[in-house]
Amino acid sequence: MSRVTLRNLTGTFETPPSRQPWVTAMRILRTSACAILALSVSLIAAQEKKPKIERKENLAVTDPKMAGADFAIQGEYLGEVKDDEGTRKSGVQVIALGGGKFQAVGYPGGLPGAGWTKRSRPDAAEGTLKDGSVTFENDEGQGTIKDGVLTVFDKSGKAIGELKKVERKSDTLGAKPPKGAVILFDGTSADAFVGGRMTDDKLLMQGVTSKQKFGDCTLHLEFQLSYMPYARGQARANSGCYLQGRYEVQILDSFGLEGKNNECGGIYGIKDPDVNMCFPPLSWQTYDIDYTAARYDESGKKTANARMTVKHNGVVIHKDVELPKGTTAAPVKEGPEPGPIYLQDHGNPIRFRNIWVVERT
Numbered sequence: 001m002s003r004v005t006l007r008n009l010t011g012t013f014e015t016p017p018s019r020q021p022w023v024t025a026m027r028i029l030r031t032s033a034c035a036i037l038a039l040s041v042s043l044i045a046a047q048e049k050k051p052k053i054e055r056k057e058n059l060a061v062t063d064p065k066m067a068g069a070d071f072a073i074q075g076e077y078l079g080e081v082k083d084d085e086g087t088r089k090s091g092v093q094v095i096a097l098g099g100g101k102f103q104a105v106g107y108p109g110g111l112p113g114a115g116w117t118k119r120s121r122p123d124a125a126e127g128t129l130k131d132g133s134v135t136f137e138n139d140e141g142q143g144t145i146k147d148g149v150l151t152v153f154d155k156s157g158k159a160i161g162e163l164k165k166v167e168r169k170s171d172t173l174g175a176k177p178p179k180g181a182v183i184l185f186d187g188t189s190a191d192a193f194v195g196g197r198m199t200d201d202k203l204l205m206q207g208v209t210s211k212q213k214f215g216d217c218t219l220h221l222e223f224q225l226s227y228m229p230y231a232r233g234q235a236r237a238n239s240g241c242y243l244q245g246r247y248e249v250q251i252l253d254s255f256g257l258e259g260k261n262n263e264c265g266g267i268y269g270i271k272d273p274d275v276n277m278c279f280p281p282l283s284w285q286t287y288d289i290d291y292t293a294a295r296y297d298e299s300g301k302k303t304a305n306a307r308m309t310v311k312h313n314g315v316v317i318h319k320d321v322e323l324p325k326g327t328t329a330a331p332v333k334e335g336p337e338p339g340p341i342y343l344q345d346h347g348n349p350i351r352f353r354n355i356w357v358v359e360r361t
Contacts, residue, residue, distance in 0.1 A: 056098060056230040060237070060349050062199075064282050067227050070096040073134055074229075074255075075280050076111055076168060077150045081161030089115055092143070092150055092163055093256040093280075098230035100129035104136045104143060105256045111168070113277050113315040121258035121276075168279060170286040170313035175220055177356035184210055184341065185355040193343075204352040206239050207345025209331070213338035214244065216360040219289045224351040225253045225264075225281040237281055238346035240268065243291045244339025245332030247323050249310055251350060254278040265312045268327040273310075273317035284353075285313055294323075296336035 061067045074096035081090040091111035095103045105124045107116035125136035125143070133146040141160075142153045152161035177183055183192075185204045190196025193208035203224075225237040237253035247267065254263035259276030266273055279285050288311040295304035310318040325334070332339045343352060 057228075057232070057235065059098075059228060059230055061227040061282070062224075062349050062351060064227075067282065070098070070100060070102070070129065070229060071227055071282070073102065073129065073145055076166050077145075077163035078111060078166045079150070079161060079163030081152050081163075083154075083160065090152075090161065090163065091116060094134075094145065094150075095256040096227075096229040102127045102129070102134050102136070103256065112275050113313070114168070119275075124256075167283070168313070169284070172220065172286045172288050172311065172314050173222065173284055174354065175286075175288075177220070178358060181356045181358045182212060182214075183356045184212075185352065187353060199351065202353075204343075204355070206343055206348075206350040206352070208343050209245065210341040212357075213340050214357055214359060215293045215338045217243075217291055218358040218360070219243065219287070219291065219341065220354065220356050221287045221289075222284055222352065222354045223251060223287070224284055224353075225251070225278075226349045226351075227281040228253060228348065234262065234346075235348075237348050237350060238344075239348065239350040240329075240342075240344035240346070241287060241289075242327075242330060242332075242342035242344065243289065243306075243308065244293060245342045246326045246330045246334055246339055247291075247306060247308065248327040248330060248344070249287060249289065249308075251344075252278075253281045255280045265310065265317045267308070267310075267318060267321060267323065268329075270323060270325075270327060271318060271321055273312065274319075275315060275317055277312040277315045277317055279313060287312060288314075293338070294334060294336075300336060302334070 074094050077092040077094065079090060080087050088108065089110045091107040093105045097103060103124045103126055106122050109115040109117060123138065125138040127134040127136040133144055136143045141155050144151050148165040150163040151159055154160050185192060187202040190198050190204055193210055195208050197205040199205060221241055228236050239251040240248040241251060242248045250262060250264055250266045250268050252264045254276060255278045257263055257276060259273050260266055261269055261272045264278040265276065290309040292307045294302055294306040297303050306323040307320055308318060308323065309316065309320050331342055
């Protein structure tokens, strides 16, 4: 009777005839297992090669040319509307919500910071893009946007006003640094920041901390919010500008919202902006911040809180506001030492340019 000879790592041994069926079975199992393993590896590799499907709420566009049809409709509209009180200037902010959905907010008297004086956000109307136009309706009437013009109708369907799309710009946009200013970023290098990174078109990316530290100072900062139409709330183009790494002026796509302390222009967790001056995403916006550091005695006890005045897009939204504590998520604890300018990375692409600081002694 024949024997089957097997070789293992330690040498050769013989299997008696009675064990030969078992050996054959083991060989089959071993071969099958290897085949299954090879198939599994192939499947995993194939899955890894497949492009990841981006969730809609994660869509973040930084190039206006790639933003699509909804982006072209989103924005600010300004004109005149005739009602029972006569003809008056009116503004509307149209917010893209993704998938051809929009929200419109009307401002009697003009746009925020330019004629509209009320504090609370007016009621909003919903609309959907269809056949190249968007129609909004509420209890007072209807509005239709087509070819960059918003036509307003009363309840009877009579046209009572026409508003044209406008693009506002901050009057401090492109402000040149005065003599003696510390230039943190001018598009030539990101070396003034720890973790500094630039895009191909010479813009600074989020998530950087200035190497130089500051006390009392004036900061000029220009920023661009990414276009994230499917995102909502704190997930919509979120970042933040921290003075001394301690006190945050929020950066967020808050276009058309009420303006809370966790929205654009808010001193996070401390104070709402006096007016929501947030422009639409992909617009260039400005912060001009006059900052006075907290004061401490020789023992390290705080004797006076930090304070700041903030202009957002050229409009004062905080005037000499006291900062009783460091804001949420501040990377630097309160203390007498100078601190850096920190531009937060909250997971969304935000772009910066023209950043400079004037130190005060």
